Amino acid sequence: MSTHASIEKAGEKAGERRASRVTGALEALGRASLRMTPQRIAIVRAFVDDDGHPTAQQIFERLHRAMPTTSFATVYNTLAALERAGSCRTLRIAGATDDGTARFDPNVAPHDHAVCDRCGAVRDVPAPAQGEPAAPLDDGFEVRSVERVYRGLCERCRKGAHRRPPSRAR
Amino acid sequence: MSTHASIEKAGEKAGERRASRVTGALEALGRASLRMTPQRIAIVRAFVDDDGHPTAQQIFERLHRAMPTTSFATVYNTLAALERAGSCRTLRIAGATDDGTARFDPNVAPHDHAVCDRCGAVRDVPAPAQGEPAAPLDDGFEVRSVERVYRGLCERCRKGAHRRPPSRAR
DNA sequence: TTCGTAACCAAGAACGATTCTAAACATCGC
């Protein structure tokens, strides 16, 4: 279940949140009149289970252990369906991984992201407190939402316990 | 920093800024002990001349008119060289164009971006005034920089004069 | 000037991520 080490502490709470996210996502599928299939259930489980903003590849690998016949297209299709149903967001953060690779975020509540320059980990950050009335910009641009990406070093990497260099080479 | 239609007004100024960006970028190449070649000069010109955050494809097309033998690899190589020399930034903004496509920004001063949800245009936005002392996040993440992406509608699209639908299909 | 070396370029192959296609299959309302 848990992903990172630090999660153990929050155990119960996180467990509950996840369970509700799983049911929430499945309900959203229903609401969007999309069918409930074993593949979709499995993908929702594997996906929602991961706060680390997995790539399609990562979700596919996890899934493949349980359902070895599942195809890549199904992962993409399901994620697209979830996104349409409002239970998933696609993230593209330059420099996080190899660049240009999509990451998927099961947390659709407004929030920001912190990206570690060294290990590439992406973490959720609560959005700044205020409702931010979002005044139009000087040139008349009507702001509907603001996304922030914090770049820097995660605590682990600051302490030298980083997983691996960011590997820019292909 | 003005970008589109509004630029006419700033005519002179923009011309100067561009000229200085061109020389600045070329000097930076020199400083990084990279050679000054016709291809590079042409790419710098085509690139710096465009505040619209062009893709490699767009730069290539513009270039191709002037130097029909230039290859795609040269465009990428040169942009990478410019980036190393500190005269270019790579942007990846989900939903801006086809998604996952890199855009290149000749403006390396700290600033944010506004993306129009309808026409996909990306525009520079001056970064918020304060120096933002960048306190570490709750979990010990050391913030080194913040990037903001404003999403919404540009003035043109608000007024119904949009270029084209965002075209999510490939 | 002539060489040698290193940087550069063009062309196209290779690559990885994502999407499409066609046919088989499963789901759900009846």
Added chain:
DNA sequence: GCGATGTTTAGAATCGTTCTTGGTTACGAA
């Protein structure tokens, strides 16, 4: 259970990007 319709599969296709190869050019030293 039946059938219409939505899904899955497997693999091919596509797109953006990078790598490779082989030839070219710039430039400092002799």
